[in-house]
Amino acid sequence: MKVGISNLEETPLLKLDGDIDHSNCGTLEKALEEVIDPQTQAVLLDLESVDYIDSGGLSVILATLRQLRGRGWLGAIAPNGNVTRLLEIVGLLVDPHFRVFADRDEAKAYLAKAAG
């Protein structure tokens, strides 16, 4: 799995590419540690190029959400149908601090609106 770090409307954006499993979820964890500071209110994960995720990756997403819960939210961009089913099974889709966006444009529009 490759991780590309950038920003979307000043919000950290991690573009993930490849399978996320128990062998490489530490890479995602480290990348998130790198972009999140005590002031970070939101983080975006672009999952468009992620075909597979297991509990290794889901654990990292849940831990990040817990970290942001008091002050903001975590967003997933373009998860495929199978990944979305797993996000649902672990309860992320009903978490008020978790957002799913169809694409980057939708995420960008949401951020612009939130910025007011």
Add this chain to the structure above:
Amino acid sequence: MIASAAHREFEKVFRARADTSELAAIRRFVEQIALEVALDVERIFDLKVAVSEACANALEHAGCESGWLEVCARCEGHRLTFIITDRGLFKPPSAERRECPNRGMGLPLMVALMDEVSFARTPGGGTQVSLSVFLDKDATLSL
């Protein structure tokens, strides 16, 4: 209702080094088997996740002292089963594990994604996890 003909019966074993870097190869094995019995993409994904979780548990908890992990795929009648057997001893959660409350999702995922999950203690003291999907589900249910 007449049940459809059973699938061809077979058993195949995949042997991998006991290391998480082998999980991708194990998933390719699962996909190849699932394609042989013409499962759809969702069921293939479910099996890849469930088998991967069982293997990750075996690697983490049981240590796989032999240095190898074996995944057996068995197709019998209307059922495809993956059997993951480890020979190591179960290790209780470590302090590090308790500090990470989101761990331990593997078992709930296996149960949510599979039609049947079972665990057994092997005579050697290891653990065997069996993960099954029912093939031709409608036909199976009508039996």
